Amino acid sequence: MNAKDSISQHSQWKTLAFERFMQIVKAPYGDFQAIWNLASALNDEEGFRRTVEFLSLHPLARAAIQNRLLLGAIDLQQLHSLPSETLGHAYSDHLLRNSLNPIQSQTVENDYDYLIAHLAEVHDIWHVVINADTSMAGETKLQAFVAAQLRASRFSFAMLAKNLLKAAVEDLDLAEQLMDALAEGWRMGKQAYPLFGMQWNTLWDIPLIKLQAKWNLLPDTIAG
Structure with missing residues (x-):
């Protein structure tokens, strides 16, 4: 590919990325098809390479990427029968209270597919x-956490930008709440143990607070 073709291809990629970004801004909150479309548009080789290189610095993530480890089927009712203090119960309760189902893994044919599939299922x-709820502030906190944990993820930063733009256009009263959530999630993500590649299906019966303490996720372990 010559330089002119490369510039043209990059220009086309940026155009598509901006189009998909505006689609998700205009889409109803929680539109998963718009989310998948944006993730697909932001699939660029350089950004993906940087993310994988960063994640692979940690043995847990490196092994998960190499073996493409996924969680598989999840039985919510079985998890909900676990003691209330366990991770499995807390997770199933979160889904059931919000009328949600576990996100099913997408087809995994390469490392990029695995990255997206794993982030979706967890x-x-x-x-x-x-401890992030499903409000826009909670989603912003989570996306900031993900961005900090992945460092070079275009998708995570795009999702943060989407939430801020929606607030600016649709509900400016949320601005301070979203910025506080963003700051908290970013700080937590940088200070917490790297979670990518964690095999959660081996941890369901462990008390949630024990895992949070182990991974530096409790409020009193996070510097202000």
Whole structure:
């Protein structure tokens, strides 16, 4: 590919990324198809390479990427029967209270597919372990946490930008709440143990607070 073709291809990529970004800004809150479309548009080789290189610095994530480890089927009712203090109960309760289902893994054919599939299937688990609800502030806190944990993820930063733009256009009263959530999630993500690649299906029966303390996710372990 010559330089002219490369510039043209990059320009087309940026145009598509901006189009998909505006689609998700205009889409109803929680539109998963718009989210997948944005993730697909932001799939650029350089950004993906940087993210994988950063994650692979940690043995847990490196092994998960190499082996493409996924959680598989999840039985919410079985998890909900676990003691109330356990991760499994807290996770299942979060989904059932919000009328949600576990996000099913997408087809995984390469490392990028795995990255997206794993982040999708652990999305609500991370909601629980960082104590982020499903409000826009909670989602902003979670996306800031993800951005800090992945460092170079275009998708996470785009999702943060989407929430801020929606607040600016639709509900400016949320601005301070979202900025506080963003700051808290970013700080937590930088100070917490790296969670990417965690095999949560081996941890369901462990008390949630014990895991949060182990991974530096409790409020009194996070510097202000």
